[in-house]
Amino acid sequence: MVSTQQSGRVQGSTKFDIVIVGAGFAGLFALYYFRERGFSVKGFDEGGDVGGTWYWNRYPGARVDNESMEYSFSFSDEVEQQWSWTERYASQPELLRYFDYVANKFDLRKDIQFDTRVVSIVWDEAKDRWQIKTDRGNTVRAHFCVLATGLLSSPKRLEFRGMDAFKGDRYATARWPHTPVDFSGQRVGIIGTGSSGVQAIPHLAEQASHLTVFQRTPSYAIPSCNRLMDPDFQQLVKSRYAEVRRREALAFQGGVIKCDEITYGLPETSALKVSPAERIDEYERCWGSANFTFYWCYEDVLVNRRANETIGEFVRAKIRDKIDDPKVADRLTPSDYPIMTKRLCAESGYFETFNRDNVTLVSVKESPIEAITPKGVRVGGLEHKLDSLIYATGFDAMTGGITSIDIIGRRGLQIRQNWAIAGPRTHLGLMSAGFPNLFFVNGATSPSALFAPVMLAEFQIRWIAERIQDLKEKNKSSLEPTVAAEDLWISRCKEAADRTLLPFTDSWYMGANVPGKPRAILSYMGGFTSYQHLCSEAIANGYQEYA
Numbered sequence: 174m175v176s177t178q179q180s181g182r183v184q185g186s187t188k189f190d191i192v193i194v195g196a197g198f199a200g201l202f203a204l205y206y207f208r209e210r211g212f213s214v215k216g217f218d219e220g221g222d223v224g225g226t227w228y229w230n231r232y233p234g235a236r237v238d239n240e241s242m243e244y245s246f247s248f249s250d251e252v253e254q255q256w257s258w259t260e261r262y263a264s265q266p267e268l269l270r271y272f273d274y275v276a277n278k279f280d281l282r283k284d285i286q287f288d289t290r291v292v293s294i295v296w297d298e299a300k301d302r303w304q305i306k307t308d309r310g311n312t313v314r315a316h317f318c319v320l321a322t323g324l325l326s327s328p329k330r331l332e333f334r335g336m337d338a339f340k341g342d343r344y345a346t347a348r349w350p351h352t353p354v355d356f357s358g359q360r361v362g363i364i365g366t367g368s369s370g371v372q373a374i375p376h377l378a379e380q381a382s383h384l385t386v387f388q389r390t391p392s393y394a395i396p397s398c399n400r401l402m403d404p405d406f407q408q409l410v411k412s413r414y415a416e417v418r419r420r421e422a423l424a425f426q427g428g429v430i431k432c433d434e435i436t437y438g439l440p441e442t443s444a445l446k447v448s449p450a451e452r453i454d455e456y457e458r459c460w461g462s463a464n465f466t467f468y469w470c471y472e473d474v475l476v477n478r479r480a481n482e483t484i485g486e487f488v489r490a491k492i493r494d495k496i497d498d499p500k501v502a503d504r505l506t507p508s509d510y511p512i513m514t515k516r517l518c519a520e521s522g523y524f525e526t527f528n529r530d531n532v533t534l535v536s537v538k539e540s541p542i543e544a545i546t547p548k549g550v551r552v553g554g555l556e557h558k559l560d561s562l563i564y565a566t567g568f569d570a571m572t573g574g575i576t577s578i579d580i581i582g583r584r585g586l587q588i589r590q591n592w593a594i595a596g597p598r599t600h601l602g603l604m605s606a607g608f609p610n611l612f613f614v615n616g617a618t619s620p621s622a623l624f625a626p627v628m629l630a631e632f633q634i635r636w637i638a639e640r641i642q643d644l645k646e647k648n649k650s651s652l653e654p655t656v657a658a659e660d661l662w663i664s665r666c667k668e669a670a671d672r673t674l675l676p677f678t679d680s681w682y683m684g685a686n687v688p689g690k691p692r693a694i695l696s697y698m699g700g701f702t703s704y705q706h707l708c709s710e711a712i713a714n715g716y717q718e719y720a
């Protein structure tokens with residue numbers, strides 16, 4: 174059971190060295206690490222407990238789609254050795270148990286105020302301090318502010334006509350109730366077939382009397398191949414954890430565990446330089462091992478359309494094989510974007526669900542949702558009557574957690590406005606010009622969405638701690654990147670993305686899932702090794718990239 178320990182309300186002191194927003198992986202490690210270094214630290218989180226995105230995403234079937242043994246903290250040998258995962262891909266409840274264990278072990282909750290949304294963060298020029306206000310009426314001051322607000326934390330705002338008119342029950346996968354929802358005997362509708370929809374739909378179909386799935390873009394989804402953890406393999410990884418973590422840091426997407434095997438080396442071969450038979454063998458292996466191994470089976474699958482298409486073709490055929498009705502198969506098979514340019518989904522029985530008599534697939538691509546009505550959803554003049562409607566419509570990814578706070582830096586500069594025209598402006602995804610002593614973890618234009626968020630968070634938080642320590646030693650009060658350094662970083666991110674196929678697709682990687690959001694790559698795609706090097710270089714020459 175997740176403990177319900179009292180959280181640390183802001184009593185007494187309202188002045189801190191560091192305020193941390195968010196109590197997911199990044200926020201918890203930040204709290205632990207800064208506190209260990211003697212800083213006074215205060216955390217806030219909108220959720221009622223630790224867990225970040227896993228606190229909120231409690232929908233049926235929610236589980237991580239990275240190997241549990243990699244999607245975990247590496248900062249503590251004890252945690253690595255003492256904690257044992259029960260499944261290859263941890264379910265949301267197991268992830269919450271892990272958070273609870275870590276929070277208890279290091280007594281982290283005492284410095285976090287839960288159920289509290291940070292509403293504004295304003296730089297006080299005269300005092301060189303941030304003033305942080307919350308929706309619970311707290312005002313605190315901090316020398317430094319760390320936004321560990323998560324990359325997929327801010328649900329996308331929707332603008333369907335008549336949304337409030339629906340008389341049935343409404344749910345959002347990203348804000349799921351804490352008590353189980355029983356859909357037995359109900360007509361249920363779900364909008365969205367990204368990772369969340371793909372995970373939830375098979376479970377919903379088993380319960381509902383009828384499930385209607387409203388799909389705009391079909392997803393490329395590969396079998397999750399989840400299963401109970403093999404204790405011998407878990408022991409093997411534990412005995413070599415340091416080495417595994419070192420390898421993860423070198424690997425594309427930060428993963429080296431493939432289906433009960435620790436793999437080494439990066440691909441150096443083009444998909445186009447091997448025979449079709451060899452390629453198919455490799456793709457069969459990837460299909461049977463999941464963990465997104467397709468991303469790193471050949472060196473050019475994300476950069477060369479023809480190479481990419483060899484996987485696309487293979488996966489489309491596999492999808493078609495699973496679906497009985499050819500017309501339904503047509504609609505469920507992606508056709509108009511390169512595979513992996515939207516994040517691959519991991520599925521368990523998703524496609525087969527559409528062979529059930531109680532499931533209807535409604536394509537809303539050509540004929541978008543006209544309105545949400547009091548009784549259901551209207552598409553192409555036809556009303557689909559529903560008792561419950563679920564939104565699995567995604568997130569204002571990478572930037573939403575930051576721009577939903579009123580952040581005002583020097584001379585009244587506002588982050589929300591500053592990023593509204595050409596996309597996020599950061600240096601290394603870590604800081605922004607005009608916002609001194611404000612740090613982002615797993616932020617926009619960092620490698621996070623295409624790397625391993627937990628490993629990146631640990632790296633970035635150590636980097637931030639070094640900067641704060643440096644300032645103290647140099648008796649300086651503030652640090653911020655120059656506009657020129659920011660410009661250079663943004664052009665580097667664009668160049669790295671332009672070498673890939675990602676910019677060709679409308680995805681949350683490109684900010685293209687949110688109407689009105691500037692189209693810009695939201696992740697650095699140059700690799701973690703290069704990123705680490707650039708982070709060191711930025712400060713090596715006497716902080717030349719900083720004002």
Ligand code: NA7
Pocket residue numbers: 325364365366367368369370387388389390516537542565566567568681686
């Ligand atoms: P995603 O992957 O952004 O999926 C959202 C889904 O909702 C996707 O199928 C969208 O279709 C659909 N959507 C969004 N807005 C609409 C409207 N207006 N009409 C119809 N359909 C709509 O979010 P998830 O929560 O599933 O997954 C997010 C990440 O979490 C995932 O990538 C993993 O990293 C974990 P679209 O594709 O935009 O046509």
